[in-house]
Amino acid sequence: MQTDQEMPAGARRGITIFLCFLVAVLEGFDLQVIGVAAPQLTRELGLAPQEIGWAFGASLIGLAIGALAGGRLADKVGRKPVLVGSVVAFGAATLASSWAWDYHSLFVLRVLTGLGLGGTFPNVIAIASEVTARARVTITVASISCGLAVGGIIVSLMAKLAPGGMDWRGLFLIGGVLPLLVAPALWYFLTETKRAAVRGHGSRTPIGQALFGAQQAGPTLMLWIVFALTLLQLSLLLNWLPTLIIAKGFPPAQAFLTSLVLNIGSIFGSVIxxxxxxxYGARTPMAVGYLAMALVMYLLSLASDMNILLVLAFWAGFLVLGAQFALYGLAPKVYPDQTRGTGVGAAVAAGRVGAISGPLIAGQMIGAGATGDQVVLLMVPLALLAGVALLALAHMAGPRLRAGGAGVH
Incomplete structure (x- = not known):
């Protein structure tokens, strides 16, 4: 058996990109499984709307901490060991979640799941961007990010197509076992992209200097705002869409179908x-995308016909997840090699702060008597604000985000 160091460079690159995609699939499964399982586990565990909102947000709390810590640690010891350890961590925690017996146990286990998930994706982004030609970084990372949607599609199909419907504990069981099976392959075949010459150098740079020094303050802050607002909308869609569709009077099977269509739309959106x-550079395509996103959210809040809801769910996935996945491709361009893990990890962590807010806001609104349509309508101004922040980021980051921009090296 050849390890990554014994293979030709082209083979190493291809295998590394494939493994990054596979990890993204597993992360997407474990991140979205609670949203798909929510109607069933809410009944079995007797969760109130506010409690299910906190359960949704629990993994995001851990993810915010894990993203920042994982990115920083990877700048010190290397991407590969941190990534493999993170995959083992979120697999074990998801497996344990299949035995949750009440709200408190579910909350703790989802926080632990989030810690592992948080350390995973910033390093997937960094590794993929560092093995890819500079002019193709955004589309490569965005395409790998499609794995998040593929994972969501898989868990939605399993819940919908399993004979008699799959029990929510079975979904968590599968989501826990698969990462543990994949981890050894990552250890043997994944390429370490953090060069020995710079490994540890980024960790010697104070985190404040890495994020805000050398004219980085403006781009860092705008990147955080765009990530936070986009992920707030994303978390609302992924976690609450099945519940909101059921609240409109449709059966659970239709709710799962909208989640499936949402994820399919995201695959097309991220690649495009x-x-x-x-x-063409980030400025115009992303700004137009956020404007269209606001329009789709407004129409989604008004729709009551299932066919129209499915069309709008596709475009919501195309625009919201497409924008998020494109941001994953843009973020590595903002930071130099030696602090890329720290910068990308901080951006993902900032995004998860927004993502944590989404389920909590929705849970509080619904608990106070708001309708699902009113929750969706909240996303209209958020999309517009994200578009404004993106324009500011494109202006501040200059050539790094223009067509074929190479980033900072």
């Missing part, structure tokens, strides 16, 4: 957004 950003 990544291509457009690499070809």
């Amino acid at each position: 957004a990544g291509f457009l950003c690499d070809r």
